[in-house]
Amino acid sequence: MNYTWDWSVLTQSPYLGWLLSGAGQTLAASAGSWILAMAVGFLIGALRSLPYRWTSAAASVYVEVFRNIPPLVQLFLWFFVFPEIVPASLGDWIKGQMPMPELTTTIVAIGLFAGSRVAEQVRAGVDTVRVRLLPAALATGLTPLQAYRLVLFPIALRRIVAPLTSELLITIKMSSIGLTIGLMELTAQSRQIENYTFHGFESYACATAVYLSIGLIATGFMHIVNRRLTGSLAGNR
Amino acid sequence: MSSMPNQDSKPDAGAPMIAVENVSKSYGHSQILKNCSLSVARGEVVVVCGPSGSGKSTLIKCINGLVPFDSGNIAVDGISVGGPRTNLPALRAQIGMVFQHFELYPHMSALENVNLAQIHVLKRSRAQAFEVSTRLLSRVGLADKLQSRPGQLSGGQQQRVSIARALAMNPKAMLFDEPTSALDPEMVNEVLDVMQALAQEGMTMVVVTHEMGFARRVADRVLFMDAGQILEDTKKEQFFKEPATERARLFLSKVLTH
Amino acid sequence: MDWSVIWKYRELLAHGMVVSAMLVGAGMIGGMIVGALLALARLSRFRTLAFVVGGYVTVIRSVPLILVLFWFYFMLPLITGQPLGAITSALTTFVLFEAAFYCEIFRAGILAVPQGQSLAAAATGLGNWQTLRLVVLPQAVAAMVPLLLNQAIILFQDTSLVYVVALRDFLTAANVVVGLNERPIEVYTFVAVVYLAICYGVSLLVGRSKKAALR
Secondary structure: OOOOOOOHHHHHOHHHHHHHHHHHHHHHHHHHHHHHHHHHHHHHHHHOOOOHHHHHHHHHHHHHHHHHHHHHHHHHHHHHHHHOOOOOHHHHHHHHHHHHHOHHHHHHHHHHHHHHHHHHHHHHHHHHHHHHHHHHHHOOOOOOOHHHHHHHHHHHHHHHHHHHHHHHHHHHHHHHHHHHHHOOOOOHHEEEEEEEOHHHHHHHHHHHHHHHHHHHHHHHHHHHHHHHHHHHHHHOO | OOOOOOOOOOOOOOOOOOEEEEEEEEEEOOOEEEEEEEEOOOOOOEEEEEEOOHHHHHHHHHHHHOOOEEEEEEOOOEOOOOOOOHHHHHHHHOEEEEEOOOOOOOOHHHHHHHHHHHHHHOOOOOOHHHHHHHHHHHHHOOOOOOOOOOOOOOOHHHHHHHHHHHOOOOOOOOEEEEEOOOOOOHHHHHHHHHHHHHHOOOOOOEEEEHHHHHHHHHHOEEEEEEOOOOEEEEEHHHHOOOOOOOOHHHHHHHOOOO | OOOHHHHHHHHHHHHHHHHHHHHHHHHHHHHHHHHHHHHHHHHHHHHHHHHHHHHHHHHHOOHHHHHHHHHHHHHHHHHOOOOHHHHHHHHHHHHHHHHHHHHHHHHHHOOOOOOHHHHHHHHHOOOOHHHHHHHHHHHHHHHHHHHHHHHHHHHHHHHHHHHOOOOOOOOHHHHHHHHHHHHHHHHHHOOOOOHHHHHHHHHHHHHHHHHHHHO
């Protein structure tokens, strides 16, 4: 394999600047999508767990639709189709004046996709505790709604931190699909560097290292969240 | 405060079947077994009792090498358990073990459970294994359950299959790790009856259990363990009449009030 | 709206779907074979091997598939010394990518079998390999099936990403149609519905296999 190595490529400008800006966009897209995913996911997950037929069905429809369509297809729908089917004034604003259209569209698309997955985790979490705790809560005189709000949801939340961590990592990786609509995030920038310098190995290795680091930080963050939440349950573990 | 291992044993005693000498084991910072010694003669039935966490299960699992120990010696019929040259699977084939949670293979019928090791370890033919398994399952009272899966059997039935599975290997000794602790009360006796019959046929047995009635009826010797040490090792009559240590007295008083 | 455009370009779209199916097929079969080998390596007693394989699996699972596609597209021709076609590179990438995920599914399935089962088998004198083959694996497989089906759904969705290397799978073919006709609403909606139907259908199978595993 004949390949000339040159790691200094990564520290020269403009390449270093590209990498930093790419990492920044990745972080922005990941954070934005995750916040949206958590908000939507908990709302939909809660609706799905409540024992009322209509809310549960509506939430199920959301989850199945947003979970089974590939995220890239969803991104294209939001970017190419959505502005065309809404009233013209909104459509024009989206296409013209909306700030950071690539980033915003990416956040909306990934956020709603990940939100459906978070909703599933919430529902699974509530299901595992419901069997034992719901009768116990109802037996103390709580109404069903109170039982869900005060007992089931808080406990389910603490139990799903681990699977949610894996959803967070998936969301971070998903942010790369933004490059198809022009978001110059980390993967896109590393490809750009390869195109310009032919030192693909170095630039992809660097991007890999950055993704690994972001993943480690995210895992560590969720670990701390887990400790703070379950500390109150487990006593002095 | 450990008493001397008792030298009186059954008339057909020779070299001990199971010899445990000064065995210790630690796990992390806690010491699970502290210098345990025990000798089981051929045909003897030894019951090991004591509070939870005393190390009884660990000790019995050291005897067939399922749990490694840090120091000391264990020999079964003269073969060293910790020895570097010992063929552990071959040794285990000669010792039968019955677990608290039965551990039957859920994807196989009762018959297949009892057949498995006969075919793959003793290299018996399918026909031979079938004959032995059928005989043993009938002996434990399950002649009509040969094709049943563990999921279709009650706890007591599963444990009896598990005993048959161990007996199918023609073991020299049988180890029982709390065999009835996971059973509903009405099923405990059907298992204890099988174990009593086995003892009467002369099987060498080490039984970890809380069933003091069984110990009174069937055991030759009783061991009492607490916090990793063997505190008592006496003939059964002596143990139930007047245990030597305060700790054992306390334990007995609590257990026997039921 | 003009939905006839889909019918007009049905051949192009069907070809794209065939490519997607090929990627799924190769990814699953190749991925499972390599994944099984990786799982055995990770569970083996050779600690350096287990460590290296563990490292590979961790990196692949932490990094976006698009980046892995770019990586392999760049690296494979350098390793083999000659340029590879787009489809070969994509197939190789998918096999090596999915293998990491299948490795973890196999490992999780095997480790999920209660330890008591291995102890009971060992107590009757069965050796390590015998225990794995006769007692652990049959039980592990039942638990793995829903996870494997789930991974198949994810794999099918992931095939749409070959768009970034211009391989003409179902989605990329649809893009070509949009480029020719400027009818994004009809075409992308159609694409979304097709993916939805297929993935939802398989997810129903996953539900059934989960219930079967609990039996």
